[in-house]
Every structure is written in structure tokens, then in C-alpha cells.
Amino acid sequence: MTPGEPRSRKTPQALPALRASRANRASASPAALSPEADQPSVAAPTVRRLLLALFLNFGSSSIACYSLLPLLPVLMEGWHSGPLSVGVVLFAFSALRFCGFIVVDRMDFSRVRPTLTLSLAAAASLMATAALLRGERTVVVFLMCGVAVSMSVNSVTVRTCIGDYVESAEERVGAFSRLQVVTNLCSAGGPMLGSLLYFQSPGRWMLVTAFVFAVSAAASFLALPKGLKLVKAPKPGRQSWWRDAVHNQSLRKVALGSFICFTLYSQLFSAMPLYLFDIARPTVASAVFLFNALLVVALQLPVGKRAGRQMARSGAGFRMFAAVTFCMACAFLLTGFSRWANALLILAILVFTVGETVLGAVNDQAFMEAKGDLDTLSAVKCRMLVTASGSSMGALVGGSCSLLVAHAWRFDAYWYLVAIFGVCAAGVFWSRGRSKWPSGVRQARS
Numbered sequence: 001m002t003p004g005e006p007r008s009r010k011t012p013q014a015l016p017a018l019r020a021s022r023a024n025r026a027s028a029s030p031a032a033l034s035p036e037a038d039q040p041s042v043a044a045p046t047v048r049r050l051l052l053a054l055f056l057n058f059g060s061s062s063i064a065c066y067s068l069l070p071l072l073p074v075l076m077e078g079w080h081s082g083p084l085s086v087g088v089v090l091f092a093f094s095a096l097r098f099c100g101f102i103v104v105d106r107m108d109f110s111r112v113r114p115t116l117t118l119s120l121a122a123a124a125s126l127m128a129t130a131a132l133l134r135g136e137r138t139v140v141v142f143l144m145c146g147v148a149v150s151m152s153v154n155s156v157t158v159r160t161c162i163g164d165y166v167e168s169a170e171e172r173v174g175a176f177s178r179l180q181v182v183t184n185l186c187s188a189g190g191p192m193l194g195s196l197l198y199f200q201s202p203g204r205w206m207l208v209t210a211f212v213f214a215v216s217a218a219a220s221f222l223a224l225p226k227g228l229k230l231v232k233a234p235k236p237g238r239q240s241w242w243r244d245a246v247h248n249q250s251l252r253k254v255a256l257g258s259f260i261c262f263t264l265y266s267q268l269f270s271a272m273p274l275y276l277f278d279i280a281r282p283t284v285a286s287a288v289f290l291f292n293a294l295l296v297v298a299l300q301l302p303v304g305k306r307a308g309r310q311m312a313r314s315g316a317g318f319r320m321f322a323a324v325t326f327c328m329a330c331a332f333l334l335t336g337f338s339r340w341a342n343a344l345l346i347l348a349i350l351v352f353t354v355g356e357t358v359l360g361a362v363n364d365q366a367f368m369e370a371k372g373d374l375d376t377l378s379a380v381k382c383r384m385l386v387t388a389s390g391s392s393m394g395a396l397v398g399g400s401c402s403l404l405v406a407h408a409w410r411f412d413a414y415w416y417l418v419a420i421f422g423v424c425a426a427g428v429f430w431s432r433g434r435s436k437w438p439s440g441v442r443q444a445r446s
Helices: 020-026 044-068 072-078 082-104 114-134 139-164 169-187 191-200 202-223 238-244 247-269 270-277 282-311 316-337 343-369 376-408 411-434
Strands: none
Touching: 020 114, 044 114, 044 139, 044 169, 044 191, 044 202, 072 082, 082 376, 114 139, 114 411, 139 343, 139 376, 169 282, 169 343, 191 202, 238 247, 238 343, 238 376, 247 270, 247 316, 247 343, 247 376, 247 411, 270 376, 270 411, 282 316, 282 343, 316 343, 316 411, 343 376, 376 411
16 A cells, blocks of 8 residues: 555645745745645655654554563562552553653644654653663652653554555555554564573563664664644644643544554453453463454454545444544453353454454544644544553453452353443444544644
């Protein structure tokens, strides 16, 4: 699939080579000027180069991220930290990994190459400092949280670049699908690398993770085209994008749909492990998660391509959310039945992964379609906040309510209740999708 065509609408920023034309336009008559002529188009080869650089950035940084994330609780357990301390640190790290950009929201993230390079360079520096000061445990925790903030800034910028520079909805969904595949492939090596290094030496583990971040920063600097910028809303004020997002009715509806989808998605990593141990098959857990990861890699591109074609139609956003919630509801129902037929658990993971791949492909695009007057960067920030909120709520529900239901009745009753909720949500989303999709018309910015 060709990642992008020459942009026909107003684009975020021209390359430096094209800036010279502005001097010529300065002498043109006012009547000859138009909003579209204010900034020249970015050529398709540049968009292709940008996408390849973004995939390289996200893939290489995912190796470092997932060499750090699974070993963080092991590191704290080795410090003999209490369960509450471990839980609080993991919650803070996970939340900052999604929405840590809020901590540095005053900074200008519009320049693509410096932002992506410096965010990963900052992560490398913080990890290297943590390795040198690993005896100061409180300092190490704060440094790790700083790494999470850097990763959040990097993730927001990468997703915003795709939203700004890939023109059509179908190609944008395809780009997000490929980004998901690259992330899954590269992140698979992270835990193995981290485990191998950590049990040799925690200091070596931190230093090698810092080195991977540094290599990713250098690769981003060399691969990214120069001079690209993101569109920024001209409204002043630190939290103006918050106010615009809250007053955008279409975006609120999309945010609610995405929140529910991620609440259901998080059951895979909260209630599912508890259930697998409850039915006395703890060895099945590793096989289930491996099967899920392999299916995501196999299904993401074909499912994303199909979903990309659907997203070009009116009402497709909510219909895709309906497909996600219905697939997950069916998967939860099959999981409940798996108490009597073990083979149904495999089918449940297959159906669940179909819904997961649809969500991974269309979620970003749904926010792009509903952003209205918001710039793409602000829409991506909203998306990351919703993802963090939905994932946290899903983990809370899956980790607490599932045990309450299991103690009061049986664990499979929890799956039936969540399946009923998913079917109801799917019905609401489908009915919304049959009406006009509140896409939020993109207005030209002068």
C-alpha cells in the first residue's frame, strides 16, 4: 500500500527546500493568495520516508520499553518493597507512559525531528543516570518515571505525524496497523533481552536499555526528514485544547466509545490471568498470551486493511467500535464456557484478538475524524488520555470485581456479566453508526 499521495489540502509544514516559494508569494497580489497556497504540499516520497522513520523509531524504542517494563516489578521486589509500593510505582509508570506528556505540556512539540530525537535521548540519559545511582532507590524510581514521560512524548508525536501527513482515512488506518505490527514484533524481544541482562546484573540491564534508547534517538535523527512540523492550534493558553475537547460533542462520543473498548480490552491482562489460575491451569497462561501476540502479528495488517476501507464510509467509526465490543463479548462468553470445554479457550482468544486488531487499527482514526477544530496533536493527546483511563478502569474492574464475583459465585459468572455489558455496548454503538457519523468537519486554518 502506498503510504501517502501528494497532499491536496492544507498540510502541517513544508520542507525547507520549498520555503523559498514563500518569498515569491510575498510579492503576489492578495487576490492570488488562498489558504491552500499558504503552505506548499509535502511530496509522497517524503511521506514514505517519514513513515519508515517513524516505524524505525517506534520499533527500536519498543525494544527498550519492553525490556524495562516487565522487569520493573522484579527490581522493586528485589529491594524488598511492600506490595503497596510496587503497585503505586507500576500504576504511576503505566499512567505516565500513556499520558506523561501532560507533565511537560508547556513545551513545544511541533518540530518533529528534534522532538522525537530529544525525547529518546532524554530517556537514554535518565536510564544511564539510574544505572549510576541505582543505590539511591527513590531517585531511581523518579528517573524511571521520567523515562515514562519521555516515551509518552515520543508516542504522541509519532501518532500525530501519521495523522497530519497521511492524507486518506484508508491509508492512515493502514499506517496505524503497520505501526502496531512493528510494535508487537519488536516488543517481543524486549522482555527476553531484559531478563537475560537483569539476572546477570541490574546495572548492566539499565545501561543496555539506555544504550538501546540512545541508538533509537540516533536512528531517528538520521532517518527523519528535516523541517517537518505539526499543526498547532493558534489559541493561547496551556489548557486551551482541554476546553476545546470537552466542548466537542463528537469527540466526547468517540472518547466514550474508545474508553469502553479499552475497559473490555484490559480484561485480557487483569481478569484473564486470575481466571487461568483459578481453573488450576497456570501453565496455560503463558501459552494464551503467546498465542494472542502471534495472532496480532498475523491478523493486524489484513484486518487493518479491511477496517481502513470501512472507515471511509459514514458511520463507520461507531460500527467499528460495535465490532470490537461484540467480538470481545463473544470471547468472554466462550471463556466462561471453557470451564467445561478447554478447546473453547483457544477460540475465545482468536475472537478476542480479532476485536483487538480492529481496535488497534481504527481507534486513532476515529479521533482524527471527530477532532473538529482541534489540531491533530491535541486529538492524539485526547486519545492517549482515554486509553490510559480505559486501561486503568479495566484493570481495576478485572482485578477486583472478578475476584468478588468468583468468591460470591463462580469465576465464569464474571465472564457472563462482562459479555452482557459488551453486547449492550455493541448494540448502542451500532445504532449510533446507522445515524450520521459525527465526524467533525476539518476546518481550514489560516
